[in-house]
Amino acid sequence: MLVSAGVRGSCFLLIIITCVGFVSARITSSFVRSEWPSVDIPLDHQVFAIPKGHNAPQQVRITQGDYDGKAVIISWVTPDEPGSNKVQYGKSENKYDSSAEGMVTNYTFYNYKSGYIHHCLVDDLEYDTKYYYKIGDGHSSREFWFQTPPKIDPDVSYTFGIIGDLGQTYNSLSTLEHYMQSGGQTVLFVGDLSYADRYEYNDVGIRWDSWGRFVEQSAAYQPWLWSAGNHEIEYMPKMGEVIPFKSYLYRIATPHMATNSTSKLWYAVRRASAHIIVLSNYSPYVKYTPQWRWLREELTRVNREKTPWLIVLMHVPIYNSNSAHFMEGESMRSVYESWFVHARVDFIFAGHVHAYERSYRISNIHYNVTSGDPYPVPDKSAPVYITVGDGGNQEGLAGRYMDPQPEYSAYREASYGHSTLELKNRTHAFYHWNRNDDGKKVPTDLVMFHNQYWASNMQRRRLKRNHRKAGIATDH
Numbered sequence: 367m368l369v370s371a372g373v374r375g376s377c378f379l380l381i382i383i384t385c386v387g388f389v390s391a392r393i394t395s396s397f398v399r400s401e402w403p404s405v406d407i408p409l410d411h412q413v414f415a416i417p418k419g420h421n422a423p424q425q426v427r428i429t430q431g432d433y434d435g436k437a438v439i440i441s442w443v444t445p446d447e448p449g450s451n452k453v454q455y456g457k458s459e460n461k462y463d464s465s466a467e468g469m470v471t472n473y474t475f476y477n478y479k480s481g482y483i484h485h486c487l488v489d490d491l492e493y494d495t496k497y498y499y500k501i502g503d504g505h506s507s508r509e510f511w512f513q514t515p516p517k518i519d520p521d522v523s524y525t526f527g528i529i530g531d532l533g534q535t536y537n538s539l540s541t542l543e544h545y546m547q548s549g550g551q552t553v554l555f556v557g558d559l560s561y562a563d564r565y566e567y568n569d570v571g572i573r574w575d576s577w578g579r580f581v582e583q584s585a586a587y588q589p590w591l592w593s594a595g596n597h598e599i600e601y602m603p604k605m606g607e608v609i610p611f612k613s614y615l616y617r618i619a620t621p622h623m624a625t626n627s628t629s630k631l632w633y634a635v636r637r638a639s640a641h642i643i644v645l646s647n648y649s650p651y652v653k654y655t656p657q658w659r660w661l662r663e664e665l666t667r668v669n670r671e672k673t674p675w676l677i678v679l680m681h682v683p684i685y686n687s688n689s690a691h692f693m694e695g696e697s698m699r700s701v702y703e704s705w706f707v708h709a710r711v712d713f714i715f716a717g718h719v720h721a722y723e724r725s726y727r728i729s730n731i732h733y734n735v736t737s738g739d740p741y742p743v744p745d746k747s748a749p750v751y752i753t754v755g756d757g758g759n760q761e762g763l764a765g766r767y768m769d770p771q772p773e774y775s776a777y778r779e780a781s782y783g784h785s786t787l788e789l790k791n792r793t794h795a796f797y798h799w800n801r802n803d804d805g806k807k808v809p810t811d812l813v814m815f816h817n818q819y820w821a822s823n824m825q826r827r828r829l830k831r832n833h834r835k836a837g838i839a840t841d842h
């Protein structure tokens with residue numbers, strides 16, 4: 367049964383999914399928002415302010431540094447000289463009794479010369495603990511803090527934010543500010559970061575730097591788990607730049623080595639009650655490629671008894687009913703969809719389409735070019751596909767949808783926003799999509815999800831118990 371109650375006045379919508387199928391009305395929201403122009407914030411705006419002091423660390427951010435959440439990688443840029451690679455840290459403010467030594471790198475892009483990009487692994491941390499850290503030298507040093515996640519446990523609660531296609535416009539700022547009020551503890555970023563590739567020549571590097579300073583207000587204090595989108599490719603032969611993902615790979619750290627991935631572009635982490643797999647749509651992924659072999663391996667490491675929630679991040683949506691980027695996820699779908707269904711993945715989050723959309727549980731794994739139904743069908747084992755490409759970059763919104771709304775699409779709206787996923791325990795998660803709504807935080811698409819592994823396990827056990835009581839034989 368599927369219950370849907372919409373309270374029009376407050377734009378509040380609660381949908382409780384206890385079963386699958388195309389049961390209730392699908393929703394194409396008619397909400398019309400007033401819009402800021404989709405232009406990048408000028409470089410002299412205070413959200414891009416350069417911290418005071420000679421060679422002061424800027425663009426500070428952290429990400430998970432190991433498989434299980436007991437490490438972080440801290441990254442920052444020093445503009446004038448390499449400076450120190452050291453992170454000092456400890457459990458109380460102003461008392462840094464530990465330190466770690468990182469590495470420094472730099473690169474050029476056309477005639478732009480990057481600052482000194484530091485990455486430092488801080489490991490052997492305690493779970494569920496607040497750490498303070500300090501980077502930089504002398505009077506220019508800066509201090510931040512972060513909270514480590516709880517120990518991996520199937521029933522521990524934890525809240526993720528999901529942001530995609532962010533860019534650096536006034537809408538991006540609105541998304542970031544709304545996210546920071548949401549209680550999210552870690553960001554799952556679904557690709558297309560700075561949109562610096564909309565610029566040419568030296569401005570590409572300059573807009574990567576401004577974006578790094580822009581997201582620092584969140585990313586220095588909680589991990590952002592990165593996946594790469596098409597705007598990170600930066601294939602710009604006109605400027606002599608032909609190495610894909612050059613800026614991204616210099617600037618962004620991921621813990622890919624913890625799962626024996628050979629590329630920063632695909633990896634996995636376990637955090638609280640979730641196993642999170644990050645894939646790259648713009649790296650080879652067909653049969654026998656390194657990514658394909660790695661994913662096949664990684665799926666065998668998933669243990670739903672320990673991490674009940676299985677989440678996949680990628681940039682290109684596999685199911686999308688927007689005219690923008692329609693069918694672009696089809697090639698990856700044809701390679702991986704049956705794995706996702708057999709693994710009982712809970713959620714697949716993507717971006718790319720500058721709008722919001724959520725699917726029902728559907729699959730199209732019975733279709734092949736010689737036979738089978740070419741339409742996706744309701745499938746209890748399938749993931750829910752969610753597109754959150756609505757971070758607010760300078761390309762604006764993707765407002766044209768397939769009409770009528772296809773049966774696989776549950777909710778869709780072309781507005782800016784972000785999502786949060788509150789994992790409550792092994793069986794329940796609350797999911798919200800939050801539309802920016804010009805200033806106020808308005809939760810719009812609100813859904814309670816049951817875990818794909820445990821909910822059905824419990825159902826099986828309940829059935830078995832009932833059957834036993836009734837004296838019915840069972841093969842469950």
Ligand SMILES: *[C@@H]1O[C@H](CO)[C@@H](O)[C@H](O)[C@H]1NC(C)=O
Pocket residue numbers: 472473474479480
């Ligand atoms: C990196 O920095 C060093 C030291 O300042 C400099 O000599 C070198 O040219 C830089 N490399 C690149 C690729 O910019």
Ligand SMILES: *[C@@H]1O[C@H](CO)[C@@H](O)[C@H](O)[C@H]1NC(C)=O
Pocket residue numbers: 433624625626
């Ligand atoms: C990575 O490979 C090493 C060496 O083969 C192995 O010991 C380790 O368990 C692997 N890591 C994972 C997460 O499988």
Ligand SMILES: *[C@@H]1O[C@H](CO)[C@@H](O)[C@H](O)[C@H]1NC(C)=O
Pocket residue numbers: 732733734736737738739
């Ligand atoms: C193609 O799909 C049909 C119908 O689902 C199935 O019976 C058949 O085995 C499939 N063929 C291959 C090669 O997978």
Ligand SMILES: *[C@@H]1O[C@H](CO)[C@@H](O)[C@H](O)[C@H]1NC(C)=O
Pocket residue numbers: 790791792793794
């Ligand atoms: C799991 O969380 C849900 C939602 O908060 C709650 O209703 C349910 O009772 C919890 N289950 C257990 C076993 O605590």
Ligand SMILES: [Fe+2]
Pocket residue numbers: 531558595596597681717718719
């Ligand atoms: Fe994209």
